[in-house]
Amino acid sequence: MTRFAAFLLCFAALSLVRGQERVTLRLVDWASLEEMPIDERTVAAFEAKYPWINVLYEPNPGRQYEEKILTGLAAGEPPDVFLLDSKLIPTFTNKRVLLDLAPFIGPLGIDTAQWYPNVLGIARKGSALFAFPKGFTPLMVYYNRSLFRSAGVPEPRPDWTWDDLLATAKALTRDDDGDGTPEQYGTAFTNYYFYWIPWVWSAGSDVVSPDGTRATGFLNSPATEAALAFPIALRRTEHVAPDVGSWIQAEKTGTNYALFANGKIAMIVDGHWRLPKFIRFIQEGTLDVGVAPFPRSPGGSKVNVMYESGWCVPVNAPHPKEAALLAAFMSGEEACRIRSSGRLEIPSVRSVAEESVGSDPTGLERVFLDEVPFCRQPWGSVIERFSEIEWTLQDAVDEVMVNNAPMHETMTRYARRVDNELAEIRKAGSTEFTPLKERSEILTFLWIALGAVTTVSAVIYARSKRGGQGGLALGFLAPSMLHLVVFTATPILFAAYLSTHRWDMVVPDQPFVGLQNFREMFTDPSFWNALGNTFIFSLHVPVGMLVALGVALVLHTRLRGLGFLRALYFLPSVSSFVAIALVWMWIYHPSFGAANLFLSIVGLPKLEWLNSSQTAMLSLMLFSVWLGLGYQMVIFLAGLQGIPGELYDAARIDGAGKFARFRSVTFPLLKPTTFFILVTSLISSFQVFTTVYVMTAGGPVGSTDVIVYHIYKAAWEQLRMGYASAVSWVLFLIIMLATWLQFKTVGSDVDYQ
Amino acid sequence: MSTTSKSGNEKRSVAASLGVLLLALTMILPFLWMLSTSLMGELEVYQFPPRFLPSTFRWSNFTEALTLQPFGRFFLNTAIVAAASVAGQLLFCSMAAYAFARLRFRGRDALFRAYLATMMIPAMVTLIPAFLLIVRFGWMNTYWALFTPMISSVWGIFLLRQFFQTIPKDLEDAARIDGASEVAIFWRIILPLSRPALATLGIFAFMGSWKDFLWPLIVTNRTDMRTVEVGIANFSSMYQTDWPHQMAAAVVVMLPIVLVFFFAQRYFVRGITTTGMKG
Structure with a gap:
């Protein structure tokens, strides 16, 4: 700390003397492709105003933004200014990763009164301030005006209640052909905490205690359970919301949004980020969208959630003053004005937010702004690592909604789990860090x-x-x-070194903890669950290999001329994984997917596929067989073609039949190839990650959580790199053992002759 | 052999061929879907029940997808990385595989197993330390960072070793008697005989670097150093995904690998006809 303070002083002194030293700053955010030009304009405005500061703008639009920031911090080379979601602020401030910007407010002449006080407050901790707010959004109800008009249903009033929402949703759900599956739904509901917490709050209840230390007595209180029962019932018993799968499926495939945009859902709950697109649709005349506030509970008060992001500076920024200046500018009036043309969020600067209402011809912006006084800071910006708790809470809702578990027992069980997790987080968070200690080299x-x-x-x-x-x-x-x-x-x-240490990645400190990581692992039921799932998953390898060998034999002997067939089988291996996984999520869709269409054609009952704990793993295995077929077949083919033809001729002369030739020539000579495929496929099945990450995120209720996904969550979400390394070592030993067994049993090296 | 069993054989192999063709159909259907999505309008994507054909073929999706980001530059970067990766793996993996398959030295099997063991650590854990090294080397935002991790692979060594082991030893023994050095045997006998395996490795090396995502994302900050897969992912932002453009980009990015596969496939076939083993 002293070193840093000295550095700051030196810098201040230097800049007084030399003043206009040229400085280059790196600025990183998650701007989408549409947003990028806007941010480029903002950066250009900054450079014009402060010509001695050069800004390198580095947008990372994809979903791996957090990984990107975390690796930068881990290497001790973070960007000078970066955008941070408010849910990461407590974690980062507790670990002293972020620079306190409060000392710069006076000297740089930053006007803090320009921002909404409740938005600015999110990144405040005592007298310190760790981010300048960029913008924020509450959750609102978007509705399709044309559907309301054609059904003769009145549009939502600003003070509407849950009962009004249910009545409206019922009136807008239509099953014209009477087959029990509506063609048009009133609304939609997904299991994600992010979307359902306002229901609980608006019932005057909560999921954790006001001090954020425990869930028992809150998550399983009658009010919370009643609040959760309401949206779950929209899907389960009222049938006014479609079965869209888990949040991960609905979100990745864009189900909710797509159904809404196509007039199949009349109302969806969503944030301000949808507004630019909807305003465009209104102006093109393709879709008539209205916005209503989140409905209030009949007995409760009016409350909404506030999701916010802000510009931060890392504690070891080489040019803290310039970085603070840039962060303040990116949140300031001029930047907000440039950004507000894109209408991506509610600007954090109050005057600009009010201007944006005036310039909005659709009148939707007004409804958002009226909601601001009721916006409440989310738990994620108060409790460290609350994003992990959010996953647990999502599982709790899944248990009730997907697995039909009884509400009170489930919530009580999960409340205890959340209590433990919160205690663990507090324990881990209480470790004192020495800022700026040298990291191990x-x-x-x-x-x-x-x-x-x-x-x-x-x-x-x-x-x-x-x-x-x-x-x-x-x-x-x-x-x-x-x-x-x-x-x-x-x-x-x-x-190996890290497995006996604690490393939070974002801080250099790596205290020695002995075997604690291993102890934590072996006492964690989710580790054992992930391990068991990994074994089950790997069972798809031998099945896939049999299919691949069959295909390779046929392609090799029968369809030799049809090179394009080989290419067809190889298509899954060459395609962009994300794109192909998405297509499969649609194939597996319980109501609209091709898999169930096929089942119903051949007269089999429909399956829930990825939506049920019973079939989710099976679905992933089936997909993996399909995906790996090309790889295994190509290697089998190369192996088959490496077998000299004269051996077959010799066998034929000896009078060997087709099967005898396979047994005496093909099979033994293919042994190294088979062995190779078996070993490599098993290794990669033990290491399966992307499939789970993209298609299920380990759900529903942990049924597809596998070891590497467990490692991923530990490293990137919980910032427990030491623990993640320890689990990796255990996985390593397991794979070693499995491979050694294969070498002993089937792999005795084949030598020709 | 009686005629009845022969026709039974015929029937069975016809059934097998049909099965393979049907299975091939399930391979291609998702791609037809991808292709059709890439030609759809924004609101047409994911209609329920799903549409299989776009109402109008929006070819402009392709030009837009490729111009919204500097995809030309992405292709160039990826091609450089893929070329280096293929060249590196063909050379370095075959050298190592030759040592493990043919040379006699003490500790060979133990060393090979040590090599294999390194495959078993999940990439999720090596990512951070490898990245720390790249930063220390000062290679951020350079081609070095992108291709050096790709120029050799234990997977490739394992693959080639397995293939080298199936090559009859008499050919080399004959060459050895003629006084050929080990290097000459490796270069003139083993490598030419292993074309199918080398083609296989080449394809996978090319594919691996073409489809790599997380590594290029992490070791580059500047847009002009990014690769095609990162470009595809960029169509999904925090809050929404631009499916038609993403699918269009994915289709275009796939094409070179499909071409490489077709090209390398000829070597599979030539591999068997020109191995010289018939003579």
């Missing part, structure tokens, strides 16, 4: 790895003097060995 591990490999090489070389081709072999192995040392051995050593 990655190059040290590189030197150790290099040393080890040099020793091994020296031994091999020395032994080769007594016979053998050791020296020559070393020459052949040198490039791959060097590569392995740098990109694999060093990281593995580092992971």
Whole structure:
């Protein structure tokens, strides 16, 4: 801290003397492709105003924004200014990652009164301020005006209640052909905490205690349970909302939005971020959209949630004053005015927000602004690592909604789980950090790895003097060995070191914790659940291999000329994974998907596929067989083609039939290939991640949580890199053991002759 | 052999061929869907029940998808990385595989198993330390950061070793008697005989670097150093996804790999006809 303060002083003194030293700052945000030009304009305005500051604008529109920021912090090279979702602010401030911007307010002449006080307050902690607010949004109800008109239903009044919403939704749900499946739904509901918390709040209740320490007595209180029962019933018993799967499916495939845009859902709950698109639709005349506030509970008060993001500066920024200046500018009046043309959020600057109401011809912006006084700070911006609790709460809703579990028992069980998780987080968060302590140097591990490999090489070389081709072999192995040392051995050593340490990634501190990570792992039921799921998942490998071998044999002997068939089977392997996973999520859609269409054609009962704990894993396995078929088939084919033709001729001369030829020639000679496919496929099935990450996020209720996804959550969501490394080591040992068994049982090396 | 069993055989192989064709159909249907989505208007995507054909074919989706971001630059970057990766893996993996499959030295099997073991650590854990190294080397935002992790792979070494082991030893023994060095045997006998395996490795190396996503995202900050897969992902922002453009970009990005596959496929076939083993 003293070093930093000294640095700050020196800098201040220097800038007084030299004043106009040219400075370059990196600015990172998650601007979408449409948003990027707006932010470029804002940056240009800043550079015009402060010509001695050069800004490198680095947008990261994809969903991996947090990973991007975290790796930058882990390497000690974060951007100078970055956008942070308010849910990460408590974690980052508790770990002292963010610079307190309050000391800059006076000297830089920043007017804090320009911002909505409740929005600015989100990043306040005592007298410190860790972000300048960019903008925010409550959750609102968007509704399709044309559907209201044609059904003769009055549009929502500003003070409408839950009962009004239910009555409206019923009036707008239509089952014209009377088959029990409506063609048009009144509304939609997904399991995600982010979307359902306003129901609980508006019933005057909550999911955790006011001090944020426990859930028992809150999550399982009658008021909370009644509040949750209401939206769940929209889908389960009232049938005015479609079965859209979990949040992850609805969100990734855009189901809710797409159904709304196509007039199949009359009302959806969503944030301000949808507004630019809807305003465009209104202006094009393609869709007539209205906005209503979140309905109030008949007995409760009026309340809404406020999702916000702000501009932050890391604590070790080399140019803190300039960075603070840029952060303040990006949140300030001029920037808000430039940004408000895109209508992406409610501007944090009050005067600009009010201007934007005036310039909005559709009148929708007004409804949003009227909601501001009722906006409440979300738990995510108060409790550290609350995003983890949000997943648990989502599972609780899933248990009731998807698995038909009884409400009170489920909420009581989950309340206890949340209590434990909150206690764990507090315990982990209470560790004191020494800011700016030197991190362990990655190059040290590189030197150790290099040393080890040099020793091994020296031994091999020395032994080769007594016979053998050791020296020559070393020459052949040198490039791959060097590569392995740098990109694999060093990281593995580092992971081994981390497994007995605690590392939160965003801080340099890595205190030694002995075997605590391993103890935590073995006592964590979700670890065992993930491990069991991983084993179940890997069962798809032998099945897939049998299919692949069959296809390869047919393609090799029968359909030899049809090269394009081979290419067809290979298509899944070459395509962009995200795109193809999305298509499969649609195939698996319970109401609209091709899989159930196929089942109903052949007269089988429909399945819930990804939506049920019973079938979700099976669906992923089926998809993985499909996805891996091309890879396995291509390698089988290459193996088949490596078998010399004259061996078959010889076998034929010996009078061997087709099956005998397969048994005596193909099978033994294909053994190295088969073994190779088995080992590599099993390894990658033990390491399955992307499929789970994209298609289910481990759900429903943990039924598809696998080990690497467990590792991912530990590292990137909980910032427990030490724990993640420990789990990786256990996984490593398991895979080693499995591979060793394969070598012992089927892999005795095949030598020709 | 009696004629009845022969026709039974015929029937069975016809059934097998039909099965393979039907299965191929399930392979291609999702892609037809992808293709049709890439030509749809925004509101047409995901209608219920789903539409299989767009009402009007919006070819402009493709030009828009490729011009909203500097996709030309993305293709160039990805091609450079893929080329380096293919060249590196073909050379370095085959060298190492030769040592493991053919050279005799003490500790060979133990070393090979150590190599294999490194495959078993999930990439999720090596990501951060590898990134820390790249930062220390000062390689952020450079091609070095993008391609060096790709130029060798244990997977490739394992693949080639398995194939080298199936090559009859008599050919090399004959060459050895003629006084050929190990390097010459590797270069003149083993490699030419392994074309199918090398083609396979080449395809997978190309594909691996073409489809890589998280690594290029993390080691680059500037748009002009990014790769095609990152470009595709950019169509999904925090709050919404532009499906028609994303699918259009995904289709275009797929094309080069499909082409490479067709091209390399010829080598599979030539691999068997020109191995010289018939002579």
